[in-house]
Amino acid sequence: MLCWEIGHRLEEFAAPTRDVTYPALEHLKCFVRSTLHTPSEFRSSTNFPREVSPAAYRMSKPHPYRALKIPKNAPFTLNPSPGKGWGAFATQSINAGTMILVEELLFIIRKAHEAITEIDVGAAVQQLTAQQKNQVLLLRDNASKPFSHMTEAFAENSFAIQDREQLQTRAHGLFLLHSRINHSCVPNCKIPTNNEEHVASYATRDIAVGEELTFCYEGDFELRRRHDRHQRLRFVCDCIACLPNTPYQELSDMRRTLLRGLQYLTLGHDFDGQRQDSNSSIFLHAEWKEAAETFRIPIGTRLACDLLVMVLLEEEGLLDEMMVERLRLTISTSITLFKTGRNAWITRLAMERQTWSAKFGFASRLYGCEDAADAGIVAKLQMLSLLRGR
Numbered sequence: 001m002l003c004w005e006i007g008h009r010l011e012e013f014a015a016p017t018r019d020v021t022y023p024a025l026e027h028l029k030c031f032v033r034s035t036l037h038t039p040s041e042f043r044s045s046t047n048f049p050r051e052v053s054p055a056a057y058r059m060s061k062p063h064p065y066r067a068l069k070i071p072k073n074a075p076f077t078l079n080p081s082p083g084k085g086w087g088a089f090a091t092q093s094i095n096a097g098t099m100i101l102v103e104e105l106l107f108i109i110r111k112a113h114e115a116i117t118e119i120d121v122g123a124a125v126q127q128l129t130a131q132q133k134n135q136v137l138l139l140r141d142n143a144s145k146p147f148s149h150m151t152e153a154f155a156e157n158s159f160a161i162q163d164r165e166q167l168q169t170r171a172h173g174l175f176l177l178h179s180r181i182n183h184s185c186v187p188n189c190k191i192p193t194n195n196e197e198h199v200a201s202y203a204t205r206d207i208a209v210g211e212e213l214t215f216c217y218e219g220d221f222e223l224r225r226r227h228d229r230h231q232r233l234r235f236v237c238d239c240i241a242c243l244p245n246t247p248y249q250e251l252s253d254m255r256r257t258l259l260r261g262l263q264y265l266t267l268g269h270d271f272d273g274q275r276q277d278s279n280s281s282i283f284l285h286a287e288w289k290e291a292a293e294t295f296r297i298p299i300g301t302r303l304a305c306d307l308l309v310m311v312l313l314e315e316e317g318l319l320d321e322m323m324v325e326r327l328r329l330t331i332s333t334s335i336t337l338f339k340t341g342r343n344a345w346i347t348r349l350a351m352e353r354q355t356w357s358a359k360f361g362f363a364s365r366l367y368g369c370e371d372a373a374d375a376g377i378v379a380k381l382q383m384l385s386l387l388r389g390r
């Protein structure tokens with residue numbers, strides 16, 4: 001298992017503060033571009049998008065999924081997806097940011113998955129209209145045979161959603177069409193939020209006609225390596241970031257490990273809220289670890305880390321507009337906090353750069369620099385941590 005010394009890597013990234021080029025970052029980019037393919041080239045070279053020949057299903061009798069009701073204006077249809085049963089495929093070009101589908105909840109069960117019984121699912125189905133019941137009965141196990149148990153059908157086709165009445169309780173809802181969309185660790189769609197009424201999906205990048213629509217089934221996969229992701233999924237994903245023994249996949253693991261380390265540095269804990277221990281797959285120098293966990297990372301270094309996160313997410317194909325909006329808030333807040341004139345000046349010039357790579361490159365001059373605001377920020381973060389009981 002690869003193990004990255006995050007502190008060392010950051011120093012390597014930030015080292016060229018006296019230069020206008022950033023060798024480590026450029027090396028990382030060149031590695032992607034020269035060793036294999038860019039993501040778009042890779043997709044075409046591996047028969048992606050998975051356009052399914054009509055002949056592949058013309059000879060078989062109509063699959064039950066042909067009877068699933070898709071809204072007339074939806075930009076996709078359901079077709080067989082090699083190795084995945086069935087999937088949703090774009091029937092028209094879809095621009096980044098376009099809403100794919102809003103789907104109403106069929107029913108909700110307010111229990112943890114492991115506590116849901118046949119009686120629970122049966123009772124919920126009984127409440128449906130005859131037409132809705134018929135739609136539920138169309139579900140197939142891996143798109144081939146009817147489910148033997150209703151709990152299986154529900155488990156494989158439901159979404160975890162937030163229960164409004166009891167915010168701490170997870171609930172699960174059935175959405176027939178969205179559950180047809182397959183997973184990818186480098187998806188082209190996203191479901192930003194869901195609730196008890198509906199889910200809505202959006203394109204995170206431009207999607208070509210015939211391309212399979214995908215979204216990521218878990219919320220923190222940008223921080224997890226291939227092996228870790230597959231353990232969570234309980235199936236082997238074959239997306240561009242998961243095809244084994246490829247330079248792209250190895251680089252993807254490196255980027256996601258580095259992203260996880262950067263998050264640790266800025267938040268002071270891992271994605272599960274825990275502190276790093278000897279079994280952790282990330283590694284921080286003891287000095288860095290202690291500084292992160294006591295929130296003593298200087299604001300200049302924090303900003304460099306946050307901008308490097310943007311660069312890495314962009315390289316990984318995960319920096320969609322929704323992600324930018326969320327992370328830009330943290331960065332925007334950070335740049336208002338600098339009190340040392342030189343640092344504020346560098347920050348302003350950095351943010352005037354056009355690309356995240358250029359912004360990071362310029363702001364890396366702040367790496368390791370102290371600022372007059374640091375002591376106050378450390379005190380506030382430590383106070384917040386105490387209030388949260390961490």
Ligand SMILES: [Zn+2]
Pocket residue numbers: 184185186237238239240241242
């Ligand atoms: Zn994958």
